[in-house]
Amino acid sequence: xxxxxxxxxxxxxxxxxxxxxxxxxxxxxQVPEWKRAVRxxxxxxxxxxxxxxxxxxxxxGKQKPNLANLRARLVARCMVDSNGNxxxxxxxxxxxxxxxxxxxxxxxxxxxxxxxFSDKDIEELTEDFxxxxx
Numbered sequence: 001x002x003x004x005x006x007x008x009x010x011x012x013x014x015x016x017x018x019x020x021x022x023x024x025x026x027x028x029x030q031v032p033e034w035k036r037a038v039r040x041x042x043x044x045x046x047x048x049x050x051x052x053x054x055x056x057x058x059x060x061g062k063q064k065p066n067l068a069n070l071r072a073r074l075v076a077r078c079m080v081d082s083n084g085n086x087x088x089x090x091x092x093x094x095x096x097x098x099x100x101x102x103x104x105x106x107x108x109x110x111x112x113x114x115x116x117f118s119d120k121d122i123e124e125l126t127e128d129f130x131x132x133x134x
Contacts, residue, residue, distance in 0.1 A: 026080065029110050033103035038087070040078045040107065043115050051077055071108040072097035078111040 012018055026041045043051065051074060057066040076088035076096055088096050097104070112118070 027110070027114060029107060031103050031106060033100045038107065039080050039082065040110055040114060041080045041084065043077060047077055048115060069093060069097040071104045074111050075104060075107045078114070
């Protein structure tokens with residue numbers, strides 16, 4: 001688009017223009033298994049990168065997929081309180097993983113949807129690993 005064309009959105013002129021944008025959306029999700037609702041958020045790019053990095057671990061000098069508690073790890077990163085603070089810090093993720101698989105799968109699926117993760121994305125994070133046992 002040339003500068004002379006009409007623009008639907010305001011143009012970014014400097015760094016602060018971008019940094020001032022509030023683009024982390026949240027959504028309230030009902031969890032019937034808990035008889036509660038939770039607030040889930042869109043991850044920042046850095047948070048998504050950290051989650052993706054957590055799906056790989058090094059073992060014996062080789063990269064291995066780390067699928068342990070995958071649902072709980074993503075949900076814990078996305079679940080926030082009314083101030084936008086994480087409800088579950090990393091020390092509580094294992095405990096979250098002990099909750100109903102039905103409830104966590106509901107939240108995991110919503111987190112995937114909100115953050116643009118497809119099932120294919122999750123598969124790609126863990127493909128091309130040496131499947132031989134240690």
